Amino acid sequence: MRRGWRGAVAVLATGALLGTGTAASAAGPGARETTAWRNGELRVDTAGVVSRSDFVLKSPAWRPYQSMPVGNGTLGAALWAEDGFTAQFNRADTFPDLKSAGQLTVPGLQPLMRARDYRGRLRLHEGDLVQQGGGMSARGYVRADRDQFVLEVTGADPDRVQTADLRLWDGRSPTAHARGAVAALAETFEDEASGSLTGAVAALTADGRDVTAKIVDDKTVRLTFKPRRDGTFRIVTGVPAHTGGDLGEAAAKALRGASDGDRAHRAWWHRFWDGAAPMRITSRDGVGEYMEQLRAQQLYMTAATMRSAVPSSHGGVINMFSPWRDEVHWSADHWWHFNLRQPVYTNFGADTEEFNEPYFRLYLDRLEEMRDWTRTHWKDAEGVCVAEFLRYDGTAEACDGERPPDWLNRIVTTGPEVVHNLWLQYRYTGDREILDEAYPLMRDVARFYLSILEEGDDGKLHLHNVNAMETQWDATDPAPDLAAMRVIFPMIATQADRRGDRGLARELRAALPKIPDFRTVTRNGERVIAWSATDEEAHNTQNPDTEPLFPWGLYGRDSELMQSTFRNRVFVNTREWAEDALLAARLGLSGEMRSLLVQGTEDFQIFPNGFGSHSVDDDPTEMTNYYNGWNAVVGSSLQESLVQSYEGVVRVASAWPKGWDVAGSVQVEGGHRVSTQVRDGAPNLVGVEAGSDGTLAIANPWPGHRVRVVDGDTGRGRPVVRPTGDEVIRFRVEDGRSYVLERADRPYSSFRFDGVDGKPATDVRRLGDRTLGVE
Structure with missing residues (x-):
């Protein structure tokens, strides 16, 4: 069951640039005696809280690395102020090289950008960039309901001729079109390896006077027009997929509905934020608010990029928002699974798990191709090896048993992790159809492992000549694989039984007790989990020994072995994908979690739009790609710190940093949304909106105090659990009902209502040398 950020006051900031967006508050004296829980939910002014994380532009984004992102999940645009106004359009499906559909330039916006009173804002709740100055305004957005970019301008000189150019660059060979009020460029891309054909058309038109289109050269088309008499004009660029045919017809189709308003666009973004779990953080030093904005940017980015048939991120690079023409780091036609895991996990806690669909489609839709590859390239193996490095056509080069191990070849834990995430998707949504579709992949991943395990003289089943992630090559019994088999074997066995696959179920259960124990070694005088059963050198900086934790x-x-393994891990926050802060949150290390978030942000978040780089000390002016992994780590770490449930017990504020107050919600397995407010280090109440029938176990958030559970709709209803001093409180929940966990000496009825509100950001946020927004 989906729940949203239910607002006490529904404020939609649809008008002025800076908006209002604050909720009415009934706050009274004694802030510790207030709660935003009312009538079975956390009452949040969604528009107001989200607007706290808007990106403020005190100066135009003159340079490409300052560009602001807008998108609809399949089409993305980077917007900046070069040449008056520039937008680069990128689709998620122009394989094999993910080439851009082109750049739009509008020189007539120079007076706005150069105005002394310039101000701008990337509005996350509205999914748009708005800018004002010199009596002009410009609003740019990619429509949520169509693959069209819209630029709306007011305050222009009605008698001044405007131009809008759509251009490509050297190395590109588009077809150009101009007729009447429509200009277009189109190009297709054939992949020799697979024979596939992709491409895009960019079609341009304007709503103004005397609109005329022409071809400037073989890579540029232009519109010439005058604004309407009231000084307004509207430019629309349609950028759908295109694989050939009559370009005039394709351009007309791309611009269908171009005169429509933005009602559907706004409604989509409002629904998205209404459905995402809210989080508002306050701190004296502003660090908490900075992290709140990074999490909000991650959710915004997810909604703006993850509605295509495949994930939009490659090797951590988010190409859909690139302003750097056709530059793409790593391999544009491949995915590294390790760079996909962080956003997927963040979506579970944020209640945005529907945006995991492209990730699952990537593997489910290529199962047959991966089977064929495994049969051909891994001698005597059965089932399917899911490659850590997978091409869009299903080619699985990293699963080759005949080729020596390297950075990626013979990492075989990708299959179990995809299977595990499919299982979690079911656990969070309750949708059994997910399991039905996933079972063939689950079955084949299990068969692959069973076929490559070798029984040793010790009676145990061992894995030989496989990688412990990218860190150790040609190892035996890597810790990630041993952990993966312990988790997925019993789960797949249960699914096999339900489908009459008794033989597989028996094999998996028989193999389970034969999985070797984790090898341990001594590091810095403490006993820790080893990367594997062998001692190959390190090639990369992942920590295989922490995979049993996450x-x-x-x-x-409570595991001293895991605590010591974390303390003595070899690599700390080395890349933008480093999950150290999430691990600290799982282990209840609030101070460590906070310091790791700050360190990682200062190291990696180098762009004013919130995106990061791959390595420490990268110079944003020299980079040509945005990385999105770090913000997913921030989001999942914050969620795990506020509410976690991975051991089957919900823990509230168990790793929340001291000095940060928070009001927020996190989704846990079962589809339950758990809400709380933490002030001065302690939760006030814990509210639960049940997403399914079942039993919920919550660790006492107030150790040493007696607690009880009551009906959550009023807080004065039937008692569910009478006062108890138990360390873990267990109670039955019913789908659609709500519950409140409270201290027996501080009942819900004694709290004064004060809803969670927010006001739009007014300044650029800063953390050391890092900023969110343009100075």
Whole structure:
């Protein structure tokens, strides 16, 4: 069941640039005695809270690395002020090289950009960039309901001729078109390896007077027009997929509905934010607010890029928002699974798990191709090896048993992790159809492992000549694989039984007790989990020894072995994908979690739009790609710190940093949304909106105090659990009902209502040398 950010006051900031967006408040004296829980939910002014994380532009984004992102999930645009106004359009499906559909330039916006009173704002709640200055305004957005970019301008001189150019660059060979009020460029791309054909058309028109289109050269088309008499004009660029045919017809189709208003666009973004779990953080030093904005940017980015048939991120690079023409780091036609795991996990806690669909489609839709590859390239193996490095056509070069191990070849834990995430998607949504579609992949991943395990003299089943992630090559019994088999074997066995696949179920259950124990070694005088059963050198900086903690959840905060393994991990926050802060949150290390978030942000978040780089000390002026992994780490770490449930017990504020107050919600397995407010280090109440029938276990958020559970609709209803001093409180929940966990000596009825509100950001946020927004 989906729940949203239910607002006490529905404020939609659809008008002025800076908006209002604050909710009415009934706050009274004694802030510790207030709660935003009312009538079975956390009452949040969604528009107001989201607007706190808007990106403020105190100066135009003159340079490409300052560009602001807008998108609809399949089409993305980077917007900046070069040549008056520039927008680069990128689709998620122009394989094999993900080439851009072109750049739009509008020189007539120079007076706005150079005005002394310039101000701008990337509005996350509205999914648009608005700019004002010199009596002019410009609003740019990619429509949520169509693959069209819209630029709306007011305050222009009605008698001044305007131009809008759509251009490509050297190395490109588009077909150009101009007729009447429509200009277009189109290009297709054939992949020799697979025979596939992709491409895009960019079609341009304007709503103004005397609109005329012409071809400037073989890579540029232009519109010439005058604004309407009231000084307004509207430019629309349609950028759908295109694989050939009559370009005039394709351009006309791309611009269908171009005169429509933005009602559907606004409605889509409002629904998205209404459905996402809210989080408002306040701190004296502003660090908490900075992290709140990074999480909001991650959710915004997810909604703006993840509605295509495949994930938009390659190797951590988010190409859909690139302003750097056709530059793409790494391999544009491949995905590294390790760079996909962070956004997927963030979506679970944020209640945005529907945006995991492209990730699952990537693997489910290519199952047959991966089977064929495995049969051909891994001798005597059965089932399917899911490659860590997978091409869009299903080619799985990293699964080759005949080729020596390297950076990616013979990492075989990708299949179990995809299977595990499919299982979690079911656990969070309750949708059994997910399991039905996923079972063939689950079955084949299990068969692959069973076929490559070798029984040793010790009676255990061992893995030989496989990688411990990218860190150790040609290892035996890597810790990630041992953890993965412990988790997925019993789960797949249960699914096999339900489908009459008794033989597989028996094999998996028989193999389970034969999985070797984790090898341990001594590091810095402490006993820790080893990367594997062998001692190959390190090639990369992932920590295979922490994988049993995340993503596999085999250890918790009470495990001294896991605590010491974390303390003595070899690599700390080395890349933008480093999950150290998330691990610290799982282990209840609030101070460590906070310091790791700050360190990672200062190291990696180098762009004013919130995106990051791959390595420490990268110069944003020299980079040509945006990375999105770090903000997913921030989002999941904050969620895990506020509410976690990976051991089957919900823990509230168990790793929340001291000095940060928060009001927020996190989704846990079962589809339950758990809400709380933490002030001065302690939660006030814990509210639960049940997403399914079942039993919920919550650790006492107030150790040493007696607690009880009551009906959540009023807080004065039937008692569910009478006062108890138990460390873990267990109670039955019913789908659609709500519950409140409270201290027995501080009942919900004694709290004064004060809804969670917010006001639009007014300044650029800063953290050391980092900024969110343009100075």
